[in-house]
Amino acid sequence: MNERSGTANAGRADLAALLPPVDVFEDANGITVYADLPGVAKEGLNLQIDAESLSIDAEIALALPGGMEASHAEIKLPRYRRVFTLSKELDSEGISAELRNGVLSLRIPKAAHAQPRRIEVEG
Amino acid sequence: MLVQSLFPRDLFSMLDRLQREMQQSADVYPSIRGLAPGTFPALNVGGTPHSVEIFAFAPGLEPSAFDVRIEKGVLTIAGERSRQLAPDSATVHIDERFAGRFRRVVSLPEDIDPDAVQARYRDGVLHISIKRRAANQPRRIDVT
Numbered sequence: 001m002n003e004r005s006g007t008a009n010a011g012r013a014d015l016a017a018l019l020p021p022v023d024v025f026e027d028a029n030g031i032t033v034y035a036d037l038p039g040v041a042k043e044g045l046n047l048q049i050d051a052e053s054l055s056i057d058a059e060i061a062l063a064l065p066g067g068m069e070a071s072h073a074e075i076k077l078p079r080y081r082r083v084f085t086l087s088k089e090l091d092s093e094g095i096s097a098e099l100r101n102g103v104l105s106l107r108i109p110k111a112a113h114a115q116p117r118r119i120e121v122e123g
Numbered sequence: 124m125l126v127q128s129l130f131p132r133d134l135f136s137m138l139d140r141l142q143r144e145m146q147q148s149a150d151v152y153p154s155i156r157g158l159a160p161g162t163f164p165a166l167n168v169g170g171t172p173h174s175v176e177i178f179a180f181a182p183g184l185e186p187s188a189f190d191v192r193i194e195k196g197v198l199t200i201a202g203e204r205s206r207q208l209a210p211d212s213a214t215v216h217i218d219e220r221f222a223g224r225f226r227r228v229v230s231l232p233e234d235i236d237p238d239a240v241q242a243r244y245r246d247g248v249l250h251i252s253i254k255r256r257a258a259n260q261p262r263r264i265d266v267t
Contacts, residue, residue, distance in 0.1 A: 028212070038248050039246055062178060067172070072168040074166055102182030
């Protein structure tokens with residue numbers, strides 16, 4: 001799984017967005033991704049997965065009180081975006097996702113033919 | 124301006140002092156690269172005539188994990204975020220998310236009421252709302 005830096009992807013790629021920090025782990029059966037998306041509710045999350053890429057698009061929705069004026073902002077854009085290129089052995093059909101307390105967890109299994117297999121050595 | 128829609132900026136705000144203090148420790152210019160290390164949780168601060176509003180972007184915690192205090196006009200948000208452990212035998216490809224103890228401090232304006240504070244944690248954002256005291260009424264002093 002590689003990160004894609006280009007902006008060729010369709011959709012909202014043209015809008016400026018924050019790059020969310022992620023952890024990516026790989027074990028024998030698949031890849032696990034955790035992404036920090038604070039301020040994003042389920043309705044604001046848009047995951048696009050096809051055979052080649054995984055894109056995370058998320059809108060921040062805060063309950064701002066009426067008439068509020070900001071005096072200091074470290075989160076200055078209202079959305080997150082990050083795109084990864086998937087490799088062939090990953091099963092994009094089998095992806096599961098969960099969003100909890102602003103953390104997105106993704107599990108991408110490896111296709112059956114890519115699962116580890118012990119080869120017996122005869123002799 | 125995208126920024127304005129989410130968090131409009133008012134340079135003449137009474138909280139300007141706060142902003143200057145925090146600028147010393149954080150790069151506040153918009154960055155597509157997200158946050159500089161050492162600024163977890165990211166803070167947005169704003170105010171209305173009746174309240175001061177603080178948003179701490181601290182995903183992946185439980186409400187009970189926060190230690191929020193107001194003491195002598197200073198708000199402290201502290202806690203610890205545990206490391207997301209990779210399963211044994213897993214390879215770590217990217218490891219960017221913050222882990223460890225955190226502590227952020229905000230100087231509050233003088234007119235806040237430390238007894239009227241609300242703190243809610245939702246979607247990974249801790250929102251602290253502190254009421255301002257009612258404006259001091261003109262008071263007649265009796266001369267005897």
